[in-house]
Amino acid sequence: MLKEVALASYLAAASTFLLFGLFLFARNGGQLRRLALGVACCINAGWAILLVVQLFLPSRWPVLVAVFESLRNASWDVFLLLLIGVFGKDRRTTIFNANRWVLAVAVFYAVMLACTLSVSWQNGYPVLAGDFIAVTVLRTGAAILGLFLVEQLYRNTLEVQRWGIKFACIGMGVMFAYDFYMYSDALLFRHFNPDAWVARGFINALAVPLIAISTLRNPRWSLGITVSRHVLFHSAALFGAAGYLLAMALAGYYLRIFGGTWGSVIQLAFLCGAVALLLGILFSGVFRSRLRVFISKHFYSYNYDYREVWLSFTRSLSSKGPDLETRVVEALAKLVESPGGAVFMVRDDGSFDTAARWNCAAGARADPANAGLIRFLEEKQWVIDLTQHKINPGHYGHVAIPAWLSDYPRAWLVVPMEVHGRLLGIVMLAQPRSPVKLNWEVTDLLKLAGRQAGSYLAQQQFATELMVARQFESFNRMSTFVVHDLKNLVSQLSLLMANAERHKDNPEFQRDMIDTVDFSVQKMRLLLHKLSRKDSAETSQPIDLDALLERAIRGKSAAEPKPVLTIEASGMQVQADWERLERVLGHIVQNAIEAVSPKNGRVEVRLARDGAEALVEIGDNGHGMSEEFIRRRLFKPFETTKSAGMGIGVFESREYVQALGGTLHVESVEAVGTRFFIRLPLLAPVKAATTQLQEETSESK
Template identity: 55%
Template sequence: MSSIASYSYLVAALAFLVLCVMLMTRWRSRTHATSVTIAAVASLFWSAALAWQADQGDLPAWSAWTDSFEVLRNGAWSAFLIVLIGSYRDPDSRLPLKLQGWVLAIFSFYVLFFLGTVAGVWHLTSLSESGLMPSVTARVALAVLGIVLVEQLYRNKSLQERWAVKFACLGIGAMYAYDFYLFSNTMLFHQVDPDIWAARGVINALTVPLVAMSIARSASWSSELALSRRVMFHTAALFGSAIYLLAMGSAGYYLRFVGGSWGTVMQVAFLFGALVLLVVILFSGTFRSWLKVFISKHFYRYNYDYREEWLRFTRTLSESGPGLGVRTIQAVGELVESPGGVLFIRRDSGLYEPQSYWHVPVENISEPADSPFCQFLESKQWVVDLNEYAERPELYDDMPLPAWLTRFARRSLVVPLIMQGKLFGFMLLMRPRSPVALNWEVIDLLKIAGNQAASYLAQQDAATALMVARQFESFNRMSTFVVHDLKNLVSQLSLLIPNAEKHRNNPEFQRDMLDTVTHSVQKMKLLLQKLSRSESPVHMAPLAIDKVLIQAVALKAAFEPHPVLELLDAGMKVLADRERLERVLGHLIQNAIEATPKDGKVAISLRRRDDNVLITIADTGEGMSEEFIRERLFKPFESTKSAGMGIGVFESQEYISELGGKIELVSEVGAGTTFYVSLPLHQHQAQTLDIAV
């Protein structure tokens, strides 16, 4: 097996030698040639050292100096991946600012491990059950780190850039993946598998062509790149969890060996407690806030990923449903990790009053618009840091703070909501879960977010005002129709007064008068119900149109000229609301009577035409001009009568159209007018009549 292993690692050494020669000659001017050359040289010495030691009969071939070569080889490839990830450089730094924190942590880890291998305390030749964990765990961690770096490199490249780096990711990722397999197997069985170890040289040799292919495409490696904060957050949490679990696993093994008969119980209890603690930490809002702030502070030039933050901000504000005030506090508060707040909006009374609370006790408070506090917010448009104000009030022109602020023990920031240069409102935010440095970037973001939130809140207020205005418009429109109907009822009742004295001894007149008054009172009650909010919905039902017309004509019997009804076809039905249809037809009959002199005629007829009911209302009155019919007749508030309101014909056309019918007319000035009202027969009624015919 030793000869096989020596040949395996010798093949790897030759492959890396060829790669080094290519890099130093043909590809020496390629992008990042220096970093990849260092990694190839380190791999060359590593594989050559292992091949030589395997040839000496050591199997597996490890010693302090071969372990040191392995650490250098892993570190060189990790450095190459970091260089590719952070290809955009800041002019004032030799390292990418967004990677400085990670580089420091990785470099410290490699230095610590390298010193351990040089000292001979972390090599694999002295493996035992008690000494296995620290050494193998460190090697598993190196492999995991390499895989994470490969994943980050590939994930954060665009589709065009992946064309250049995908083979390097496959090759280097395969190296680390095989190392992970080798050392996790060692961790499981407490010994190095000779076959897996021997094949490692050939596996590394097979990855060289993939790396070389990527180097040939390296012209696309140097594009600017920034890591996604979301990916960084989840990667950091995952990587930290892996390190934590490895450490806890090592401690569990230690307890198992030193605990005697209680060892297994102590190990299980310890590992369960460690797992529960990890879950609690990962689900902690304070920990998540701290991790976000830590990543933004140490790995990025700016504190925020503005694309992600603005998408989240607008998505939160744009959600449907009530509670825009609470969502506004939440959206602005999450920018600084604030867990709660109060939103103040200016009212018509001139006071800024709380509109919404989020995770804050409700308080009965208000602030006058002319107070120094509100005047300062409107004139300066500053975000007020209450902690800074407590230490240096002169920075805020010694502005007096409202007394009600003392009720909030965790008060932190006051964010003005500016709309068109005016203070629309302001927001009080509570102390963040994790300390946030209030620098120029955070202040500017809060100011912009406040302005955006003010526009959303103002839009909601405008929509509410518009809805109220439409309700009043609907109410006023209904009132107009009601007043028009009341006018007709008053006209109808007024005719009874001059005839009451004349026919007071006439029993038939008294009965007609009583019926007219009773019907008028019922109509007035219905009209009042329409003006109330408790109006019952309109009920559509099949109606006998001849009975509706008989009732409408009977109510006009007291007028002169008396309308005459002719029923040419009886028993027809239409689908409509009885009270409203009767009122509409009554409007048209009333108009015909009022437009006709007392010696004239008003004739009403009912007949069927195809699948429709045709109602004809003809008079011999004044008539109308074509211009009036075309431009004014069907418009509201247009009338030729001195006491008319111009509503009856408009309402009639609106309702007849709702029923699927239409109104037509023929008129001649001085000769009279004829209205034709066409309504569709009720479907069942139309089929029955067709069968009868």
């Protein structure tokens, strides 16, 4: 019964592959890949036919069957290599070094064919071939190789073009996966499973329609292959781990057989130790580094995938985490598999300052004698190999390397960070985990990366300097306002002293003088308080404009002429800082007093309501201002017509009124007078009552 099923199985495989191969030859159109697929299908059909003949004549043609078994696997591998692009004209775009890879595949199949022939010549095919371990291991390896190539084809094909090859990958992957299952089972049990061998023909026949669908979708088999070192690295690690586990399983099997009573225990202990060793290797930084260097050296024309390298480098510099200097060392070190390093920034006196270290022990203190090294790096912009410099100093123009730099533990490279022709700093990198050849490609990448890192560090320095400058600007601006307030207080006291001799016997003047002095003392105390405390933030609260204006006018009561306050609408409140709003209104009133004649001048202050706004009008009959002066100079900071003025009072007034949501408008006529109109949004009655209730509640608590 099993013989009849095997006959149907392999006849199905032979007929389907033969028909599909003939179709490909008939519709070839001069396409190399279609021709290779047709050859693979015909070899697969011949292999299946020979197995059918072997069912009836088991003693005939064992050598020919073994040859077709190897040719079948090799033909599919060649087709996959053609799709991946090993034999393409542009070798730099392939994922492998073509010559070395083809040579390795040819050697592998030659060894497998030799071993297979030696066994098949003596024992026949396929049952007794399992007695020879080497043949089974090699055929298992051939299945793993096929799966690896299928996986590489799918992963490295552009995503938009995967629809054209996904069914072919499924079909070929099923064939290789089934071979892996059958041969690994034979390797463990030392004989082929007859049921698995019989079903193999049907499994191969099922792959034909899947491959045919991809052929119809992609008749020219022209694919866009993307280069991915990341995928190749993980695939190599994956298949390396699979081969290692297969070898360890085989060794454990023999330990169990020859271990006697302790065989099972020894096998379990051995397998656990093998898995632990594998995990240690996979998580080893040295192993991963050596694997990356090996792949770049032997499978690619260039050492780096520059797109991935630059994206990763830029991402490292701009990501969050430790300070920028540490990220610079880490990003540069990853380019050459270096485990650590340090950044040294150039000071103004020509010395180096240690800015950051990454996985690097502290070295000697940097000395200031570095002028020669700085000049050399600014002129040449070379990457200096410290080990090469010790052997041949003339290679770098006999430049003197400071002892504190060369004596760093495992010091290897010096990478300059140059910005606009000036050396910003250097990066010292430690010896790499695996040997890295320092050729032109590596040095050019390091120089370019050093300039990029230098631009980031320079930008950070400029941002820090700008922040400090803004802090000084803020401090200077605050100092300017304080000086301006002090100037106003001095002006009031000076005016008071000027009138004291004339009105010293006047009781009313004496009362005004006491009020003015008390007001000035309170203002100076407030200024000292603001300068001394750390938190000088303003406090916004509901303010009664009646009380505020009365207090501001009372502070000017000793002036000549005395301001006159008229309140047309009382009970209005605004949300503002009391001290600052009082300073704004007091400054405008003071300007009005100084603009008029003491004898016949008038300064009038009026408080009225204008819809939802409070209107404060401050007018005088002084010398006035021209329209051009109002437009060009009045609100410009540090512009003044006063001999001792600061030129910031009106500027500050308008800025604060606008911050409160109000407006400040000026009308003036030369030799007639000036009027300031200040409009402030009123606090809604409900909101004011709620705010007052909250304040009373907090006070009671």
